[in-house]
Amino acid sequence: MDGRGRFFYLASWMGMALALGLQVRRFPPQGLEVLLYGLFILLALWALSRGPKLAPRWLLHPVGAYLLFEMVRVGDSWPLVGFFSPALYLLAGLAYPPWSLGYLLGAFWGGVLVLAPLLLGRNLDFWPHFAVSQVLLVGLTFLLARFRELHGQIRFWREQALTDPLTGLPNRRALEMAMEREAARVERGEETFALILLDLDDFKRVNDTQGHQEGDRLLKEVAQYLVAHVRQGDLVGRWGGEEFAVLLPQTKGEEAAQVAERLRAGLARLGVTGSFGVAVYQGDLQDLFQKADGALYLAKSAGKDRVERGF
Template sequence: METKLLEKFYKNSPTAYSCQKAVFDDKGIPLQYIILDYNPAYKEMMGLHNNNVINQKLDLPTDWEEFNIKQCIIDTVIKEEQTQFTIYHQQKWLRIILFPIDGDIFGCIYFDITKEYLQDKDIEGFLKVNIDMLTITNTDGYFLRVNQASERVLGYKPEELEGKSVKSIVHEDDIPKTLEVLREINEQKNIFSFINRVRCKNGHYRYLEWHNVVNGNFIYSSIRDITDRRQLEKELFEKNENLAQLTEELTEMNRFLKTLAITDDLTGLYNRHYLDIKVEEEMRRADQANEPLSMIIIDLDFFKKVNDQWGHPVGDKVLKETAGLLKGIIRKSDILVRLGGEEFLIVLPNTKISDACIIAERIRITIEENHYPIAGHLTASLGVANKLPLETYNNWYERTDNALYKAKNSKRNCVVHSTSTLLV
């Protein structure tokens, strides 16, 4: 019963089997073999069709020499060891397993591995021709296959990386990130790309950009060296930072120069240049809004005596302190300017002549009551004028200056306002 079952198994098996007897020369070298039996699967695999080769003495295939078929037969028959080799036969790649049976009789099991072989060759060809570094790793982070580009990119030959952990060549600072990527891949999360630093064979590190496709327990990666790009990005970033800093410095310098251009060095008040820019704007606004606009010119009385008696440093201190007194009286909307020497000018938006005279009188009293260090008490003369409709700045300024002239030529330490008459 067992023999019949085994015979049925042998003949009906989809796996190809054959039984051979080796023929040796007087030196124990196999020269030929005799096929004693084979099953239908073998006949189909070898394409025998109606040919019957049982009990025929056949020469060992010469095109199998590269697989050392003679040594395989010796190992199987004499050493009684199972052995195997792979051959190409009639457009098929076959893996043949040889096993001893009895004396010089041995059996063979045949597997058609054409599909796997061609697939492997396709992968190998793809790995060879691609300019990027390509790898196949498992989800534990070990290289399974690496193409030749690894030598160009990192200096390692493929066999030096295959079987090695990815972590073993990653920069220590980038290991946590790399392990996190592997963890997320294990959790079936698609991590299409990431960047880390990898140690070359020469000990230097390169920035690599990994693009990944996950298939089951395998990660297929296309890896590109972006070290030069990162260096350019770093240089560009540094240049942009420097440019931003330079721009900020230039902006600050321009702000300083602009301030310098419109500021009086001694008192810190606005100067004539600022007045020329701002006064036309205030006059235009006043005309459009039909609002009053007034001007006060202040001149310190007998200021020359201060310089002659105490020297210019004391005179400068007087001017600075006077500027401080004036700033303490005017509004934020008013424009306070040092015209030069001991003269100051104030433009008062939305201020009638009567209100301007009140402010002028307050300034006069404040200066008179102030005690200047060293110089003591001083007085000031003030001229006031309101701008007439459509009046030019020069005419308005001249009327105010004439009012000041009258104040200085009368008794000084007083306020004189201009008559509302255009000068011709």
């Protein structure tokens, strides 16, 4: 949970405590009602201890029962319950997946609250407004659930489209988008950036002699090493097959070549050799790709396990 999420989570609990305080002050509990209030507070604190993910599920039924209890005990002031009934639908929406049976529990408690004034013989002057508001709240909550579901699907497919499933690194499309952003920054006057292309030497032989499972393990190991040995602002991605790319923002040619040489030496100590091509952005992304790829090809043809420059 990020900072804003924690803020609103704590605000909701503070709001619950304040609402209880206001209710007790306006309608002081008597006799057994004090015990019921204490029980509800204990249940709320226990739910709080379960954490943000489980608390809504444990709170849904106690909140529904509490609102019904308040509707019974405050007599003709029962419409005050309407201010807090939206909590039922939101708790159900947070506690259960959209469109599940559990998700309908909020609507169930809303129906109980709508029928209660009729069964209890309360003053019904405000009942039509209360009943219609509950229908609106249920409908809005289901719309919210639908948008939440669609947002989750879009986020899932976006992450899938930009992530290499084997290594977990950004894929080629993600790297290209990142380079487009860096190019835009350079056009605004910021320092240029560099691209390193890395191709593992003789990787096909690993697959042929030791199997694809060992090849996959090696790719993951290389990916982890690269991520751990670049700066925090640098971006490591899988370019394709046994080829990786490292995007170095605000980096000139000599510094990029030094980074590539350091990575080459580090991989060699792990028992893995690779050929590196380094290029620097000079106003044309296509030119950057071609120079880095040309330098990589030169490193391969010159004996592998080396760094060549395309600048």
